[in-house]
Amino acid sequence: AQKIxxxxxxxxxxxxxxxxxxxxxxxxxxxxxLFWYKQPSSGEMIFLIYQGSYDxxxxxxxxxxxxxxxxxxxxxxVISASQxxxxxxxxxxxxxxxxxxxxxxxxxxxxxxxxx
Amino acid sequence: DTGxxxxxxxxxxxxxxxxxxxxxxxxxHNRLYWYRQTLGQGPEFLTYFxxxxxxxxxxxxxxxxxxxxxxxxxxxxxIQRTExxxxxxxxxxxxxNRDxxxxxxxxxxxxRLLVL
Numbered sequence: 502a503q504k505i506x507x508x509x510x511x512x513x514x515x516x517x518x519x520x521x522x523x524x525x526x527x528x529x530x531x532x533x534x535l536f537w538y539k540q541p542s543s544g545e546m547i548f549l550i551y552q553g554s555y556d557x558x559x560x561x562x563x564x565x566x567x568x569x570x571x572x573x574x575x576x577x578x579v580i581s582a583s584q585x586x587x588x589x590x591x592x593x594x595x596x597x598x599x600x601x602x603x604x605x606x607x608x609x610x611x612x613x614x615x616x617x
Numbered sequence: 618d619t620g621x622x623x624x625x626x627x628x629x630x631x632x633x634x635x636x637x638x639x640x641x642x643x644x645x646h647n648r649l650y651w652y653r654q655t656l657g658q659g660p661e662f663l664t665y666f667x668x669x670x671x672x673x674x675x676x677x678x679x680x681x682x683x684x685x686x687x688x689x690x691x692x693x694x695x696i697q698r699t700e701x702x703x704x705x706x707x708x709x710x711x712x713x714n715r716d717x718x719x720x721x722x723x724x725x726x727x728x729r730l731l732v733l
Binding site: 505536538543544545546547548551592594604605606607608609610 | 650657658659660661662665673675706708710721722723724725726727729
């Protein structure tokens, strides 16, 4: 059974600094995808970044990068140069299977607060 | 706006009443997903459609819940005889299955249900 663990219920970061949000996962499937979503107080889940299990390089999208350590089964999100608008809940998620037919499982989330 | 839309955004109902939510996916997406999110948790998968076919249902989807996607476009989620435990945010997501290993799901703003 797949499982996603986010051990940080809340994180604080000073504006303009970098922050790392932790995510570990558990799966026996060699093919899987890892996702990070941002959920502001408005409720909408905003897709941030994706990492495939066979990708050789860590994914990057603007200020977001994913520190993928396959042997340790971790997929930490790094946000560089934090902005006040980054304050939100952040969810790590995983999906197994090469054709993406399995449902996506989410962690419990980390609430990030960016301080001015 | 070409994103996923959901209606209504908020719903308050009395226990025992029936409620129906609607989701309009991104127009070119052929897959549509429903999730439920309770306070302090990540979204939990309920069911998904590929075109008009409902391909997978979670054990969370009790017989009081029914989802349809009659023409492969919009979808409805109905909850019959609502219970206080049904109070949650109901999220809809859509994606396009392009034979990629893992397609990305794009979420709507959610419908927040409160059962009194």
